[in-house]
Amino acid sequence: MKIRFILMMFFLSQPIMAQLERKLANETQEVDLIFHAPRHINLLTVEPLDKKTLHFAIMHTFGPLNGGVQNLFGLDNGANIQFSFEYALGEDFSLGASRSSRDKFYNLYGRYHLLKQTQDDAMPISLSMMGGAGVNTSDYTFLQTENPSFSERTSFAAQLMMARKFSDKLSVQVSPMMAYFTDPNPIFFIEGDQNLYLAVGLSGKYKITGRSSLTFQYIPNLNNDLRNNVGVGIDVEAGGHVFQMYFVTSQALNEQYLLAAGNGRIGEEFRIGFNVNRVFATGRKRR
Amino acid sequence: MKNQIVFFFFLFVLTISREAFAQVYKTEGGNVEFFSKAPLNEFTGKSDKLNGLIDLEKNDLDFFIDLNTLKTGIGLRDRHMRENYLETKKYPFAEFVGKINEKVSLKSGESKDVIAVGTFKIHGVEKQIKVPGKITAISSNEIKLEASFKVLLSDYKIEIPKVVFYELAEEQTVSISTTLKK
Numbered sequence: 001m002k003i004r005f006i007l008m009m010f011f012l013s014q015p016i017m018a019q020l021e022r023k024l025a026n027e028t029q030e031v032d033l034i035f036h037a038p039r040h041i042n043l044l045t046v047e048p049l050d051k052k053t054l055h056f057a058i059m060h061t062f063g064p065l066n067g068g069v070q071n072l073f074g075l076d077n078g079a080n081i082q083f084s085f086e087y088a089l090g091e092d093f094s095l096g097a098s099r100s101s102r103d104k105f106y107n108l109y110g111r112y113h114l115l116k117q118t119q120d121d122a123m124p125i126s127l128s129m130m131g132g133a134g135v136n137t138s139d140y141t142f143l144q145t146e147n148p149s150f151s152e153r154t155s156f157a158a159q160l161m162m163a164r165k166f167s168d169k170l171s172v173q174v175s176p177m178m179a180y181f182t183d184p185n186p187i188f189f190i191e192g193d194q195n196l197y198l199a200v201g202l203s204g205k206y207k208i209t210g211r212s213s214l215t216f217q218y219i220p221n222l223n224n225d226l227r228n229n230v231g232v233g234i235d236v237e238a239g240g241h242v243f244q245m246y247f248v249t250s251q252a253l254n255e256q257y258l259l260a261a262g263n264g265r266i267g268e269e270f271r272i273g274f275n276v277n278r279v280f281a282t283g284r285k286r287r
Numbered sequence: 288m289k290n291q292i293v294f295f296f297f298l299f300v301l302t303i304s305r306e307a308f309a310q311v312y313k314t315e316g317g318n319v320e321f322f323s324k325a326p327l328n329e330f331t332g333k334s335d336k337l338n339g340l341i342d343l344e345k346n347d348l349d350f351f352i353d354l355n356t357l358k359t360g361i362g363l364r365d366r367h368m369r370e371n372y373l374e375t376k377k378y379p380f381a382e383f384v385g386k387i388n389e390k391v392s393l394k395s396g397e398s399k400d401v402i403a404v405g406t407f408k409i410h411g412v413e414k415q416i417k418v419p420g421k422i423t424a425i426s427s428n429e430i431k432l433e434a435s436f437k438v439l440l441s442d443y444k445i446e447i448p449k450v451v452f453y454e455l456a457e458e459q460t461v462s463i464s465t466t467l468k469k
Contacts, residue, residue: 019340019349019384020313020338020339020340020349020351022351022379022380022382023353024353024355024379025336025353025355025356026353026355026356029355032366032369032370033366033367033370049362050361050362050363053361053362053363119376168376210371211371211448237367237371238448239454240363240364240454279363281360281361281362281363
């Protein structure tokens, strides 16, 4: 007893080692970069924008690959180009506007982030929602005497995005989506003839090096017989840009047309696609 | 029973005496700043979450910072810094453990330039460094420490890809400034 006591005294009277306990300032911090950018092939992601930043994306898809070298693997066929701007009004909410060349389609949309995944899994997923309204502004007077009215040209989209970063390498997003065309006119560049389209978007990212990932997208349709959308590609971060190159079955770049415009057969009717993403910080004091 | 009383008595005396004579100063809210000056882009990253301990009795120093708390003013740049450069999920802390090269005993208001020698660790890599700094005694139980040193990213296996070479400097200047209390 005495020996133990003395030992204990000895131990206690030893100078405390001058070492602080290493602890994180914030245990429940949000996971970084579930995806490289707010866009992933053709779908929007849960990746938020910081308040007062502007995200700019130029997206292209070209003609089908099956034209071979004669058509330079589709690059000769008219590209569909979409310019999209998305501005974050707050940490959780951003408003976007985009314009696709196909059907001269203008789209206004909002993204709202409900939940954000944390590193300690107190919140295991990120959840965002998106809603959009668009209008086709093509001129059809060369086909028919009267143009469709404004309301007949409108279409709407909504989706929920649920994503999880499973590891440093793997992130997956599941997005139940719907699109509604007020009048699915056959003169539009869409294949479907119904008003409402339902689908589930699946997006995957697998990191291969520090700054690049293999990407994947699959959008099975739920209420129609159109072919399903499939895309595979690669994302590369370079400085402040994210380049996204992919093969995809559809030429559509906005949510409404992704669901209604139909898809080519997987393989020979893949198209080359290419997005450039850039984020600009605004409202920041210059040092 | 008796033993226990004696034990607690000794424990009590020991704690008291240690409190009374120790020269240990601590902080949990020190300021850290790093400055990157590349040909095309200059920026600073800041944090006010520096944790530190200075023991003027034994000349010991121990500082660490949670790198997740560094902010450069652009959220995306912070995310890239954490994910691609510092890899904070694997290596969350930058730390310095060392000794002051001489005994420092200051009266209130006095200050002294000192050199600390020790191990700096970031991104999982340790390196012996020397840091010049200045200690000022603000009052009998408060001291202020200011120090600045340079960090070569390649020394710590933090690679800069060629495409961002013009935007991120290889040599970063790190400055700390903190008030520590007894």
